[in-house]
Amino acid sequence: MRIDEIFNEYDKMFVSNKMPFIKCKMCGRNYYYPRAVCPFCGSNNIEIAESSGTGEIYSCTEFNHGFYGIIKFQEGFGSYMNIDGNIVSTGRKIHVKFKEIKGKVLPYAFLD
Amino acid sequence: MIRGFAEAVYKNYDGSVYDLMTEALEKALEMADLERSDIDGFMTTFLPGVFDGNIYMHFFPDQICSYLGITAKYIDSLEYGGPSVLSALWRAERLIKEGIAENILLLFGGKGSDVRKRKQTVDSFEKLYPEVTNTPYRHLINLYNSMNPVSDYALVAERHKKIYGSTDSQRAELIVKQRQNANRSGYSMFTGDLSVDDVLRSSIVSSPLHLLEIVYPVDGFHAFIVSRKPGKLREIKIQNYGEAHQSLLPPEVDDITITPAAESSKDFRNEISKCDFYELYDSFSITVMLQLENTGIVPAGQSGKFIEKNSISVDGALPLNTGGGSINRGQPAYMSGSVLLYEALLQMNEMASGNQVKSPGKVFINGIGGWSRNHSVSLILGD
Numbered sequence: 241m242r243i244d245e246i247f248n249e250y251d252k253m254f255v256s257n258k259m260p261f262i263k264c265k266m267c268g269r270n271y272y273y274p275r276a277v278c279p280f281c282g283s284n285n286i287e288i289a290e291s292s293g294t295g296e297i298y299s300c301t302e303f304n305h306g307f308y309g310i311i312k313f314q315e316g317f318g319s320y321m322n323i324d325g326n327i328v329s330t331g332r333k334i335h336v337k338f339k340e341i342k343g344k345v346l347p348y349a350f351l352d
Numbered sequence: 353m354i355r356g357f358a359e360a361v362y363k364n365y366d367g368s369v370y371d372l373m374t375e376a377l378e379k380a381l382e383m384a385d386l387e388r389s390d391i392d393g394f395m396t397t398f399l400p401g402v403f404d405g406n407i408y409m410h411f412f413p414d415q416i417c418s419y420l421g422i423t424a425k426y427i428d429s430l431e432y433g434g435p436s437v438l439s440a441l442w443r444a445e446r447l448i449k450e451g452i453a454e455n456i457l458l459l460f461g462g463k464g465s466d467v468r469k470r471k472q473t474v475d476s477f478e479k480l481y482p483e484v485t486n487t488p489y490r491h492l493i494n495l496y497n498s499m500n501p502v503s504d505y506a507l508v509a510e511r512h513k514k515i516y517g518s519t520d521s522q523r524a525e526l527i528v529k530q531r532q533n534a535n536r537s538g539y540s541m542f543t544g545d546l547s548v549d550d551v552l553r554s555s556i557v558s559s560p561l562h563l564l565e566i567v568y569p570v571d572g573f574h575a576f577i578v579s580r581k582p583g584k585l586r587e588i589k590i591q592n593y594g595e596a597h598q599s600l601l602p603p604e605v606d607d608i609t610i611t612p613a614a615e616s617s618k619d620f621r622n623e624i625s626k627c628d629f630y631e632l633y634d635s636f637s638i639t640v641m642l643q644l645e646n647t648g649i650v651p652a653g654q655s656g657k658f659i660e661k662n663s664i665s666v667d668g669a670l671p672l673n674t675g676g677g678s679i680n681r682g683q684p685a686y687m688s689g690s691v692l693l694y695e696a697l698l699q700m701n702e703m704a705s706g707n708q709v710k711s712p713g714k715v716f717i718n719g720i721g722g723w724s725r726n727h728s729v730s731l732i733l734g735d
Contacts, residue, residue: 243488271604272603272604273492273601273603273604274489274492279600298511298603298608299507299510299608300507300510301503301506301510302558302559303502303503303506303558304497308496308497308498308499308507309507310507310602310603310608312603317603317604318604319492320492320493320496320498320602320603321496322496322497330510330511330514331514341495342495344491344495346491348496
């Protein structure tokens with residue numbers, strides 16, 4: 241899979257309000273940031289899958305009256321994301337929503 | 353061995369970065385009792401924005417050599433931020449041992465104020481140039497409202513609080529104790545009384561990190577001359593060395609409180625505990641705490657309690673960041689590695705005046721940095 245194919249598929253899924261991730265069919269680990277080769281085992285036997293879009297806040301920080309954090313998703317992959325909702329704190333459960341951020345539809349975390 | 357070392361550091365320098373590097377070089381040459389024509393190796397680094405605001409310079413090591421009048425038979429650039437200079441020292445020692453060069457100049461620094469005045473950091477400098485992309489994951493990382501690297505270290509501090517119960521006061525205690533070291537040293541940029549309350553009352557930049565827990569980017573260069581023949585300085589060399597480079601992004605790491613410092617130090621943990629003083633990278637309060645734990649100086653999760661209970665002064669239980677660290681000396685061009693090495697060399701050569709470590713036999717230095725603290729260099733200097 242070429243890197244631009246991965247990015248294009250991600251963009252399509254974002255527009256359809258679906259949360260993508262990459263599944264390594266060799267080692268079974270999942271990851272989010274696009275690479276054509278699994279960063280854990282080096283295999284190129286990968287596929288793009290759709291996440292449940294649910295997870296929890298691994299860590300979070302507040303600045304400029306907004307929250308940013310690392311989200312660990314149910315499927316085991318992690319990503320950076322802005323977080324919306326009241327009383328944001330580490331350990332709380334989230335689900336993703338989508339919005340246009342600087343001209344791109346992107347997921348963000350919303351407190352359950 | 354290091355035959356000359358010097359710094360040219362200013363809070364805000366009005367002139368060009370080329371003047372700063374000239375000043376550092378000339379001071380180091382004088383200490384080494386060498387001429388420019390004796391320098392036959394050159395090692396440096398580049399970060400966007402810190403060379404008079406340029407996002408890049410065409411073949412920059414050559415341009416620097418050309419400006420400084422250095423004819424090198426070996427040129428190198430190491431680009432992983434703060435710890436790069438420590439790796440450069442290790443590589444320079446090896447190159448000299450192999451007979452590839454006689455006198456290698458390590459020139460590290462730049463002008464942090466150029467970037468700071470444009471309200472960006474090195475990590476966010478691309479925001480000024482819409483056509484420039486720093487990472488292939490740009491929109492999956494940078495379109496979000498983030499404040500890297502501060503927000504990234506804030507996430508580590510928050511996680512450390514969550515899993516180990518470390519407190520804001522414990523981090524503030526480290527800052528206060530480093531300030532006390534700075535006050536005693538007499539050569540720090542930031543001095544004066546500072547209390548835990550002062551730190552906790554300073555504004556929260558990215559929770560839980562306060563303004564006074566964050567290093568201040570300044571202007572300056574450090575020059576180190578590594579030579580085959582000894583000069584008038586003590587003949588110290590690297591005794592133990594390790595470097596580690598992680599390729600995963602922080603969200604992909606199982607435990608973000610474990611940095612590559614765990615890997616870079618793992619082959620000589622027993623030697624680390626025998627050192628006489630310690631210089632640990634201090635971009636943020638939490639950075640020092642992570643290295644204390646990751647290099648085995650204190651058990652995982654215990655750095656906060658350790659700092660509360662122990663003195664880090666030159667005659668304390670663990671002399672740490674003896675000159676006050678870069679938190680108090682300023683961080684030239686977003687890289688503290690040279691500040692650590694410079695302070696270690698002052699101490700090892702008994703040039704630290706009123707703040708001298710009594711028997712500076714060996715020093716443990718750890719540098720950590722690059723994008724998302726993906727790089728760590730651990731080393732012990734001694735005879």
